[in-house]
Amino acid sequence: MTVPKVFIDGEAGTTGLQIYQRLADREDLEVISIDPDKRKVASERAKMINAADVAILCLPDDAAREAVSWVTNPQTKILDASTAHRTADEWVYGFPEMSADQRSHIATANRVSNPGCYPTGFLALMSPLVRGGLLPATFPATVNAISGYSGGGKKLIAQYEGFRAEAPAEESRSPYSPYGLGFRHKHVKEMQKYARLHHVPLFVPAVGDFAQGMVVQIPLPLWSLEDAPTGKQLHEKLSSHYANEPFVPVAPLNDQGQLRDGSFFETKSANQTNEVQLFVFANDETKEALLIARLDNLGKGASGAAVQNLNIMLGLSEKSGLSS
Template sequence: MTKPKIFIDGESGTTGLQIYSRLNQRDDIEIVSIAASQRKDATERAKILNSVDVAILCLPDDAAREAVSLVNSTQVKILDASTAYRTAQGWVYGFPELHPGQREQIAKAQFVSNPGCYPTGFLACIRPLIAQGLLPSNFPVTINAVSGYSGGGKNLIQKYDRLHEQQKGVTSPYPYGVYGLQFGHKHVKEMQQHAGLTSPPLFVPAVGDFEQGMVVQVPLPLWTLDNPPSGAEIHQAIAHYYQGEKFVQVAPYQDTSLLRDGTFLDAIAVNNTNIVQVFVFANDNTQEALLVARLDNLGKGASGAAVQNLNIMLGVPEELGL
């Protein structure tokens, strides 16, 4: 049997390297590469893009759009890891656990967009509650999140590497930094659309002095609702929504066993996995709740999700290479 041919366009970038590393260990596919000297040769790229079974785009948005414009074969499937097509018509959103039927849409699609890391954590928390009516679609949602610096790509990784070298083991001068202070972060539209919200969420991202890992927090002031659900009802709804899923794990309600010293929810605990963990904490007396997602921004937040989507698109077991 002929092995499916996979081309990673942008395999030298952070996500591309991670995907290549995962796929290069497999013997059920054939990886097609382009010579370094021809990476900017549109003719050669078009030739390769139209000759493979699946092209995975690990490129900046404009370069991803250019790559898509070079594809004229209806037989080639495109999996785009940029933000260019995550809310575009004609593209299927590559979060298989988003809702029933999403996995089947990915399997049939020619064009699939890989989710962002922050949106993956956010949607894992909030989508079940919107879908099942425990929260109204017009609920004013706030997101506070922190990611490892690898989420910023090559430039930020190099900056932190230089800082660590200069400090020679001394605490980094940039241990934690909030950004996106002008609002309108590129992930917000993606979050709103796929959560089913009528208004954009208020998103406050931050970067920490650790290479990879991520925590996404969604505080819920339930007292603003006429008939607020209890914390247990919220947890039950989320747990039921993801029942049977391999890569979304819902921790027991109010569980502290997965916390460091029973107190701290570390951002790096599921690094090097394709898992997103969802936690529910609540105080029914004050009618407050906190949803938390923990994931590897380079795993389920990027390359792991891409491999999972690729497997679905090829019709092979989702866990291959994961």
């Protein structure tokens, strides 16, 4: 039996390398690689893309669009890890757990766009609540999120680790640095579209003084709603939506076990997994709630999600090469 061939265009980048490491020892598929001396030669890349059953694009947006234009083999499927096609109508969004039929759409698609890391956490929380009617589509969503610096790719990793080497004392480094303060972050349209919101969310991302890990927080001033859901209703909606999903565990309501010393939420506990872990903290008396998603920005936020989508596209076991 012939095993499917997979080509990673951009294998040397942060996400590409992580994907390669997750696939390298698999026997149910074959990773085909380009000659390192030819990895920037367009004709050679095009040849490899068209020789693959699935080509995974780990490229800047413009380069990803160009690579897609080279496809001449109608049997070649594309899984794009860039931002280029995430809101394109002719592409399938690669978040299998988003809705009851999303997994089947991915399985039959020739073009799949891998979700962004921040949108994965946001949509895991917000999409079921809006689609399920607990929050209105007009809700003015706000998102406060922090990621390890590995989310910025090789350039940011090198810059940050160089800075850490020059200033090793923890007190001399900033533990938390908000960015994207022009309110035009590339992820907000993706968040709005798949959460079915009328307005883009107010998104405030930050980079933390740690390499890997991510926390996405959505505060809910429930007192602003005429028919405000309770914390139990929010939690039950998420729990029922993800009841059979191995990679989206929902913690008990107001789970104090997630708080170090009873006060501090742990940031990196999902690292080295393909999970996006969901939490609901609520106070019905004050009508306030906080939704939290915790994930590995290089796992379910990038390479892990890509491997999961690849498995679905090829009809292989969805959990192959992944850990929960």
